Amino acid sequence: MLIEVISAICGVETWKQMQEFAIFKIEFLKTFIGLPNRVPSDDTFNRVFSSIDTEEFEKLFVNWASSLTQSFNNEVISVDEKIVQDAKSQGEKSPVQIVNECANQNNLVIG
Numbered sequence: 001m002l003i004e005v006i007s008a009i010c011g012v013e014t015w016k017q018m019q020e021f022a023i024f025k026i027e028f029l030k031t032f033i034g035l036p037n038r039v040p041s042d043d044t045f046n047r048v049f050s051s052i053d054t055e056e057f058e059k060l061f062v063n064w065a066s067s068l069t070q071s072f073n074n075e076v077i078s079v080d081e082k083i084v085q086d087a088k089s090q091g092e093k094s095p096v097q098i099v100n101e102c103a104n105q106n107n108l109v110i111g
Helices: 001-009 016-024 042-050 055-073
Strands: 078-083 097-102 108-110
Touching: 055 108
Parallel strands: none
Antiparallel strands: 078 097, 097 108
16 A cells, blocks of 8 residues: 555655665665665565554654644645545555645645
8 A cells, every 4th residue: 555655656656666766866865864785675665664653654744744834824835635546445444645735935845
């Protein structure tokens, strides 16, 4: 399910494509994280993303996104929402939804 979300955001459809994207953007990524052994393998991407506690990630993401609102006083925020095709829901959870928000004055796009 997570690969569908990543695909909707950056256009990759497999863990191998994610690895290739990271190799292409390695200098940019190094500004955020150390990559002493270069870009991880596609298997490593799969293991890491599969181990994420999605409920905890959602809480942390909402807290982080909420902290950004202080810099958007009276700014118009554009919102675009999509539902990922063929996304399988688990249990009572709804299908995967992608929301992109754009704050032009602050040069920020959140997906």
